[in-house]
Amino acid sequence: MEGVKTAEGFHGVYLLNCVNPRYRGHTYIGYTVNPARRIKQHNGGVDKGGAHKTSRKKPWEMILIVHGFPNDVIALQFEWAWQNPQRTRRLKNMTGPRSKRTKESKVSHCFRILSELLQVGPWNRLSLTIRWLIQDYEIKFDPCRQPPIHMPIAYGPLKTVTSNSKTKNKKTEDDEICVSMYQSKRCCVCSRKMQTQDSTVHCPNQDCTMVVHTICLAKTFIEENHEDGLFVLPLQGKCSSCNLEYLWRDFVKPSETIQENPDLICDDDDDESHWTDVLKKT
Ligand SMILES: [Zn+2]
Numbered sequence: 189m190e191g192v193k194t195a196e197g198f199h200g201v202y203l204l205n206c207v208n209p210r211y212r213g214h215t216y217i218g219y220t221v222n223p224a225r226r227i228k229q230h231n232g233g234v235d236k237g238g239a240h241k242t243s244r245k246k247p248w249e250m251i252l253i254v255h256g257f258p259n260d261v262i263a264l265q266f267e268w269a270w271q272n273p274q275r276t277r278r279l280k281n282m283t284g285p286r287s288k289r290t291k292e293s294k295v296s297h298c299f300r301i302l303s304e305l306l307q308v309g310p311w312n313r314l315s316l317t318i319r320w321l322i323q324d325y326e327i328k329f330d331p332c333r334q335p336p337i338h339m340p341i342a343y344g345p346l347k348t349v350t351s352n353s354k355t356k357n358k359k360t361e362d363d364e365i366c367v368s369m370y371q372s373k374r375c376c377v378c379s380r381k382m383q384t385q386d387s388t389v390h391c392p393n394q395d396c397t398m399v400v401h402t403i404c405l406a407k408t409f410i411e412e413n414h415e416d417g418l419f420v421l422p423l424q425g426k427c428s429s430c431n432l433e434y435l436w437r438d439f440v441k442p443s444e445t446i447q448e449n450p451d452l453i454c455d456d457d458d459d460e461s462h463w464t465d466v467l468k469k470t
C-alpha cells in the first residue's frame with residue numbers, strides 16, 4: 189500500500205460507557221480528532237476540557253469509535269444523528285423503535301442505532317471503520333443490519349504518532365520525492381500537469397503508474413457507476429490504466445493514526461483547503 193494517499197486528518201465519533209457505580213450503564217456520544225486525549229479530558233472533568241454532561245459521572249470508558257469521516261462537518265452530522273435518533277430524518281424509515289426498548293441496555297440501544305445509521309446516506313457511502321476500542325464490549329451486528337462491506341470492523345486503540353522534528357524531516361523528504369514524481373506526470377483523467385498543491389492519488393497496484401487528481405478520480409468513478417448527481421463520493425471503480433477494480437478506500441486510505449503535535453492543543457482544524465471541502469458545500 190506504499191504511496192497510497194491517506195485522507196487528511198482523523199475524524200471520529202465515539203461512544204462512552206460510564207463505569208461510575210452510581211451511574212453504571214450511562215452512555216455519551218461525542219466527536220473527536222484525538223480519542224486518547226478526549227477520554228482523558230472526559231475523565232478530568234470540565235476544567236480539563238471535558239463535557240458538562242460527563243464530568244459529574246466520571247470515570248468513563250471509550251468503548252467504540254467510528255472513524256474515517258472525510259471532514260469535521262460530515263462527522264458532526266453523524267454525531268448529531270446518533271445522539272438524536274428520534275429527531276433525525278435519516279432514520280424515518282427505520283424498522284423497530286428508535287427509542288430504547290424496555291429491557292435494552294443504553295449501550296445496546298446506541299449500538300442498534302449505529303447499525304441503522306451505517307445503512308443510510310450519506311454515511312453508508314463513506315470509507316468508515318467501526319472500531320471496538322475495548323473488545324470485551326463487542327456486540328455482534330444483527331445479520332440483517334451488517335455494515336456495508338466496505339466498512340471493516342477493527343479492534344484495539346488507534347496509533348498516535350507524535351510529530352517531532354525527526355518525523356517532520358522524514359515527511360519532507362518523502363514529500364519531495366512525491367513532488368518530483370508527480371510534477372513530471374499528467375492527470376490520467378483531465379490531462380493537466382500535476383501541481384504541487386494538487387490533491388492526487390495513484391493506483392494501489394504497485395505495478396501501475398496511473399496518477400490522477402483525487403477529485404477527477406471521484407468524478408470518473410461516480411460517472412462509471414451512473415451515480416451522477418446522486419453522490420459526491422464513489423464506493424468503487426476500475427483503474428483506467430491497469431483495469432483492476434478497487435474500492436474507493438483503497439485509493440484514499442482513511443487515516444488510521446492520530447497525528448499528535450505537542451504544539452497544537454486545540455481540536456480546531458487548520459484553514460488549509462482539502463479536496464473534501466467540496467463535500468461541505470453539499
Ligand atoms: Zn485531473
Ligand SMILES: [Zn+2]
Pocket residue numbers: 391392393396397398427428429430431432
Ligand atoms: Zn492501476
